[in-house]
Amino acid sequence: MKTQMKRALGGLLLASTATAAMATEVKMLSINTNSEGEKPYFAAIEAAYEAANPGVDIVIEYQDDESFKTRLPTLLQSNARPDIFFSWGGGLFYEQAKAGVLEDIGPLMSLECKAAHSDASLGAFAFDGRQHGMAMYAAEVVVWYNTELAAKAGIDPTAIKTWEEFLAALETAKGAGVTPLVVGGKDKWPLHFIYSMLALRIVGADGIQAAAAGENGGFAGEGFVEVGKQLERLAAMEPFQPGYMDAGYDKATGLFGDGKGLFHIMGNWDYLASKGGSTSGNGLTDAQTGLISFPMVEGGAGDASATFGGVNGWLVTKDADPAAVDFLCFMLNQENQTQAGAEGFWIPVAKGSSGEVANPFFKQISENLAGSSYHQLFLDQALGASVGGTVNDVSADLASGATTPQEAAERVEEARMFQ
The missing domain is CATH 3.40.190.10 (Periplasmic binding protein-like II)
Structure with missing residues (x-):
């Protein structure tokens, strides 16, 4: 120095x-x-x-x-x-x-x-x-995974490049008796990570910026309806741990640290948080831990290198x-x-x-x-308090089946129009 x-x-x-x-x-x-x-x-x-x-x-x-x-x-x-x-x-x-x-x-x-x-x-x-x-x-928000659970389920996470391959891996994990994905649904923002990553892959950076400017139907446009459909599709597979909508982030990251789930879609801070939140306080070892980028959605406008x-x-x-x-x-x-x-x-x-x-x-x-x-940037920050908060809300509602993709898209656009 x-x-x-x-x-x-x-x-x-x-x-x-x-x-x-x-x-x-x-x-x-x-x-x-x-x-x-x-x-x-x-x-x-x-x-x-x-x-x-x-x-x-x-x-x-x-x-x-x-x-x-x-x-x-x-x-x-x-x-x-x-x-x-x-x-x-x-x-x-x-x-x-x-x-x-x-x-x-x-x-x-x-x-x-x-x-x-x-x-x-x-x-x-x-x-x-x-x-x-x-x-x-x-x-950066990435897809963390447990290497031992992946091996148990016969999954190679590093080979996952597309959304379809990711969903297939979730099904394979369920079949092997492994909880595919842990999430802190109660806090909503962890689910917004999935919604936002799908948006970045489906409509791309330009699409998000255009929606924020009210172009092409804003957040009620066809691309954002598709984002909701894919999140709804994920939730319908029931990949999450039992009681996921009653679990906050701290609970979810502790479960991942305890080896109770294959994947956790979370930021880089989760490396330490999952250890601290685990029952032992030590969490997964580096050998038990891996990460991959969020997969691409076939036909989407996003760039694979976008973070x-x-x-x-x-x-x-x-x-x-x-x-x-x-x-x-x-x-x-x-x-x-x-x-x-x-x-x-x-x-x-x-x-x-x-x-x-x-x-x-x-x-x-x-x-x-x-x-x-x-x-x-995190959509709940980038879009301001009103629109960002609505993104968090609809992400949780889509995951719990409380709203439809069309309704979710319209709610976000309505928040944008009146912010």
Whole structure:
């Protein structure tokens, strides 16, 4: 870490001689971190940048989540606003972009900076053709599986590439006396993962964006009716554990950790959560664990490399000094992101930053994200509270047989129209 911090910072927008004359203060507002090593990590990056850019003073302030969320709207409208601030992306980011409180940093980013990140990574903090920030880390929803139960059922999950093959595997598992799929239906959002992944495979990224804009019938369009039909079809197979609509996420991930189900469609955080939620507190070993990408739906418009999950990063405020963009590019470059991955702070998204990620599953997910053509943010975040909440509701209702695919599609579109 110290060695790379001493290196000359080639390719930055501001040469040391220029920044020395600027005497610029760059304020960055972040949420508190639960990891003891993260603050020293950021402090080392701050020191390295300041050493290479005399006259630029990076000031990082940390706040707890709730204080951050409460204080930020007022700050963004004031002269005391930070130059850079943490963001979860999605609907709130879009509202901030529409409100005009964010800077278009695209023209200020060097070619080297842009090249260090995938289109999907950059796209997570772009709105209406303008780049307002950059991603720092991401989460991907994948299909986790139990290798021992797969062997018992005679299934090779790595051979599953299509939705039909996945459904066939569920039937095979049932026939072998194995619970095919665990899910926390009570919390609804775990079921929204299945709905959303089906949408990404069936209508594709463009279809989701078009629906959000009210085009082609919006979320009541034919493609989203088909999404509902496929989720309904899945549920009709009765692949879930008994009482799945009364089980929350914590219960479901504990069951998976206890080896009570073959598959669990969940984000990368489930690797640790399933261990902690298990009866033993240890969960499955790495040898008992595997993951695959969500399968493609035959005839769908989606791209097989498209990923789904969360993206967290940083936004730059309107009229921030160019030094803020320069620092952001340095902070999120390949070397610094590689260090974060090696330390286990998060799954980095910069190209080539997965090399030092020790956890084999995190490494695979990191590579998936780096090669992603498009990373779709959780729909219950991306679409805003009203529409996103309705997506969660209809996902649960489809899984429990409480609504039809047509009704579900119309409910989501109605929420979009009146949001």
